[in-house]
Amino acid sequence: MVVDEKQLTEDILRLAATDVRRCMQCGRCSADCAAALNMDLLPHRVVWELNNGHASELLAAESPWKCLSCMACEERCPRGVSPARIMEALRLLQIRQQGKNKLAAESLEHYPSDMPQQLLVAAFRKYNK
Ligand code: SF4
Ligand code: SF4
Numbered sequence: 001m002v003v004d005e006k007q008l009t010e011d012i013l014r015l016a017a018t019d020v021r022r023c024m025q026c027g028r029c030s031a032d033c034a035a036a037l038n039m040d041l042l043p044h045r046v047v048w049e050l051n052n053g054h055a056s057e058l059l060a061a062e063s064p065w066k067c068l069s070c071m072a073c074e075e076r077c078p079r080g081v082s083p084a085r086i087m088e089a090l091r092l093l094q095i096r097q098q099g100k101n102k103l104a105a106e107s108l109e110h111y112p113s114d115m116p117q118q119l120l121v122a123a124f125r126k127y128n129k
Contacts, residue, residue, distance in 0.1 A: 005056060034070055044083070046090075069087070
């Protein structure tokens with residue numbers, strides 16, 4: 001299957017909504033990343049790969065699934081870039097590519113009634129296209 005790297009890159013950037021062109025590869029995001037030891041691509045490298053059009057390699061990476069969403073990378077970045085949001089975008093695209101983005105409204109009856117609304121909204125965003 002031919003992968004449209006340009007389209008894939010645009011999809012990641014649209015979902016992540018962070019300006020990767022501002023990255024200066026200082027590495028602070030990776031230095032403060034709590035999950036760095038378990039990642040195959042460090043956060044600053046993820047940004048670099050995206051900036052250089054290697055979107056399909058990012059989608060095959062394990063790093064998004066090792067990310068703890070602690071947001072330390074976003075907080076420490078001196079250029080306002082958010083590797084955390086890129087990790088989330090990559091998780092989302094992987095889920096969609098595997099066709100696992102299905103969450104039926106009917107299944108809500110099986111969930112606790114005191115479930116936070118934010119969780120439901122987040123789940124529908126992630127698992128419903
Ligand atoms: S901290 Fe920000 S500018 Fe530095 S490498 Fe990470 S994303 Fe790029
Ligand atoms: S949000 Fe993810 S990538 Fe960013 S510092 Fe935390 S674990 Fe690392």
